[in-house]
Amino acid sequence: MISLPASLGIGRELSSILGLKHLDIVYKLFPDNESYIRFPAHVGGEDVILVQTTYPNQDKRLIELLLAIDAAVSQGARSVSAVVPYLAYARQDREFIEGEAVSIRVLLRALKRAGLNRIYVIDIHKEDSLTYFGEGAYNIDPAPLFAEVLKNGLHNPLVVAPDLGAERRARSLASLLRADYAVIEKQRDRITGEVTHKLPEDLNVNDRDVVIIDDIISTGGTIAGIAKYLRSLGARRIVVAASHGLFVGNAISRLKASGVNEIYVLKTVEKILSSDNINVLDPASLIAGKLHETLCTCSD
Amino acid sequence: MISLPASLGIGRELSSILGLKHLDIVYKLFPDNESYIRFPAHVGGEDVILVQTTYPNQDKRLIELLLAIDAAVSQGARSVSAVVPYLAYARQDREFIEGEAVSIRVLLRALKRAGLNRIYVIDIHKEDSLTYFGEGAYNIDPAPLFAEVLKNGLHNPLVVAPDLGAERRARSLASLLRADYAVIEKQRDRITGEVTHKLPEDLNVNDRDVVIIDDIISTGGTIAGIAKYLRSLGARRIVVAASHGLFVGNAISRLKASGVNEIYVLKTVEKILSSDNINVLDPASLIAGKLHETLCTCSD
Numbered sequence: 001m002i003s004l005p006a007s008l009g010i011g012r013e014l015s016s017i018l019g020l021k022h023l024d025i026v027y028k029l030f031p032d033n034e035s036y037i038r039f040p041a042h043v044g045g046e047d048v049i050l051v052q053t054t055y056p057n058q059d060k061r062l063i064e065l066l067l068a069i070d071a072a073v074s075q076g077a078r079s080v081s082a083v084v085p086y087l088a089y090a091r092q093d094r095e096f097i098e099g100e101a102v103s104i105r106v107l108l109r110a111l112k113r114a115g116l117n118r119i120y121v122i123d124i125h126k127e128d129s130l131t132y133f134g135e136g137a138y139n140i141d142p143a144p145l146f147a148e149v150l151k152n153g154l155h156n157p158l159v160v161a162p163d164l165g166a167e168r169r170a171r172s173l174a175s176l177l178r179a180d181y182a183v184i185e186k187q188r189d190r191i192t193g194e195v196t197h198k199l200p201e202d203l204n205v206n207d208r209d210v211v212i213i214d215d216i217i218s219t220g221g222t223i224a225g226i227a228k229y230l231r232s233l234g235a236r237r238i239v240v241a242a243s244h245g246l247f248v249g250n251a252i253s254r255l256k257a258s259g260v261n262e263i264y265v266l267k268t269v270e271k272i273l274s275s276d277n278i279n280v281l282d283p284a285s286l287i288a289g290k291l292h293e294t295l296c297t298c299s300d
Numbered sequence: 301m302i303s304l305p306a307s308l309g310i311g312r313e314l315s316s317i318l319g320l321k322h323l324d325i326v327y328k329l330f331p332d333n334e335s336y337i338r339f340p341a342h343v344g345g346e347d348v349i350l351v352q353t354t355y356p357n358q359d360k361r362l363i364e365l366l367l368a369i370d371a372a373v374s375q376g377a378r379s380v381s382a383v384v385p386y387l388a389y390a391r392q393d394r395e396f397i398e399g400e401a402v403s404i405r406v407l408l409r410a411l412k413r414a415g416l417n418r419i420y421v422i423d424i425h426k427e428d429s430l431t432y433f434g435e436g437a438y439n440i441d442p443a444p445l446f447a448e449v450l451k452n453g454l455h456n457p458l459v460v461a462p463d464l465g466a467e468r469r470a471r472s473l474a475s476l477l478r479a480d481y482a483v484i485e486k487q488r489d490r491i492t493g494e495v496t497h498k499l500p501e502d503l504n505v506n507d508r509d510v511v512i513i514d515d516i517i518s519t520g521g522t523i524a525g526i527a528k529y530l531r532s533l534g535a536r537r538i539v540v541a542a543s544h545g546l547f548v549g550n551a552i553s554r555l556k557a558s559g560v561n562e563i564y565v566l567k568t569v570e571k572i573l574s575s576d577n578i579n580v581l582d583p584a585s586l587i588a589g590k591l592h593e594t595l596c597t598c599s600d
Contacts (some may be wrong), residue, residue, distance in 0.1 A: 063406075068401060091334075
């Protein structure tokens with residue numbers, strides 16, 4: 001287990017949980033801002049697990065990951081795996097307009113071609129994207145972590161997905177919370193361009209606690225819009241559960257102003273902004289479970 | 301010919317010289333700082349030439365290049381070439397210490413594997429590195445450009461290479477200037493760590509104009525040290541000719557203080573700092589020549 005510069009301390013935690021040897025990579029920045037990566041020990045013949053997240057400085061963190069994979073491969077590592085708590089560039093997962101670069105395809109293929117055998121990511125935007133990597137790509141569902149902190153104290157809960165793409169997230173959390181879930185329908189006015197949100201008509205939100213679940217909070221615009229809508233329907237308390245809290249710009253104050261009471265995110269990016277209504281959950285145990293399940297060569 | 305966001309205007313110049321169609325790529329940055337790349341026209345069946353340099357923001361510019369290559373390949377381009385005036389990460393071209401990532405190998409292989417057929421770079425740190433790309437990698441020697449501006453007005457010139465690695469640069473420029481060249485020997489005192497420079501003993505520098513040639517000016521430390529040494533030997537005028545003027549930190553004032561009279565660099569990076577003693581030369585004609593020579597399918 002080898003922690004790269006943006007490991008969030010997760011490499012150390014994982015190796016402690018799993019009983020693996022842990023090393024920090026030797027890292028420096030040259031004066032011109034190029035990254036330098038060196039393994040502090042020979043990893044020939046070893047199964048190497050690299051840990052590096054990719055926000056902020058997505059491009060730099062990705063290049064560093066490529067550098068580390070190359071060094072492991074060239075030393076003759078038996079296998080190279082990477083734990084990437086937040087994998088950047090995942091939202092561009094297809095050509096929405098002809099001629100677009102499909103960034104997640106580029107990255108997953110580049111990592112694979114550099115010699116990466118397995119990749120573990122938390123809550124990737126679209127699970128299907130992992131097929132660009134081929135065999136050995138694992139997505140980790142954060143729902144158990146959210147359920148653990150939310151299972152008590154919610155009043156007549158409803159889990160809400162901001163769009164159809166997030167439905168599987170809502171279904172997963174709702175089943176753990178033994179709650180209902182619903183998917184928001186987004187409508188854009190053809191003339192004004194204004195976005196409106198809609199829940200199924202027969203759904204009563206009044207006096208209920210609503211959990212909005214999503215993968216990424218970037219500027220918070222979408223979630224803020226939905227929170228306002230839910231408030232207008234009489235929701236009692238609004239909780240946001242999102243794996244990756246990027247909180248770009250004034251996202252936090254925007255969410256507060258929209259009526260969000262609490263936000264739960266995972267420790268998957270560097271420098272999560274702190275605020276009285278943000279709770280950061282540690283995904284190490286969840287990642288450890290997935291690693292154990294997929295890497296374990298122990299006999300039954 | 302397609303200019304990426306860090307094309308330096310060279311894409312436009314090249315296409316005008318070579319009579320090729322030119323397009324700017326559609327580019328934006330998402331709020332979380334991810335890059336977005338889209339081809340404005342269908343390039344299926346075409347020979348695509350991308351233009352992008354990689355300083356500053358080496359990592360971002362490299363990822364963007366990977367994105368563009370992928371988009372060209374997925375549209376069915378007949379071939380994909382890239383003009384990269386400054387290719388970053390080239391100084392780590394081997395394992396100086398065991399376990400180091402060999403960054404230039406990582407990049408060249410990643411570009412190749414993404415589907416790049418040809419790459420053109422100006423004055424790469426070590427020409428040998430291009431073998432990591434395999435066939436289709438071209439290094440462009442800047443000596444003709446430097447010779448053009450230096451050929452008149454030098455008094456009894458001597459071309460100096462700061463180390464053995466730069467010898468081929470000095471030889472190339474000296475032959476065009478019909479001048480002598482010499483290689484500096486660097487010595488590090490084992491006890492104090494102090495670096496001293498040495499020229500061959502029988503070489504007279506007194507009252508001569510000296511041209512120090514190198515590939516990169518980063519912090520300017522090495523060149524400043526050599527300039528001081530040459531001054532101490534009585535050099536009349538000191539000119540620096542370096543392809544890539546990164547000018548990190550206080551490089552410019554440092555070089556001035558060391559006795560450098562003039563600096564010539566090429567337009568190969570974004571935002572070259574300007575100063576009264578810096579002259580920026582345009583490499584477009586040189587690149588056009590190499591493209592014409594290697595891409596031309598015209599009959600003899």
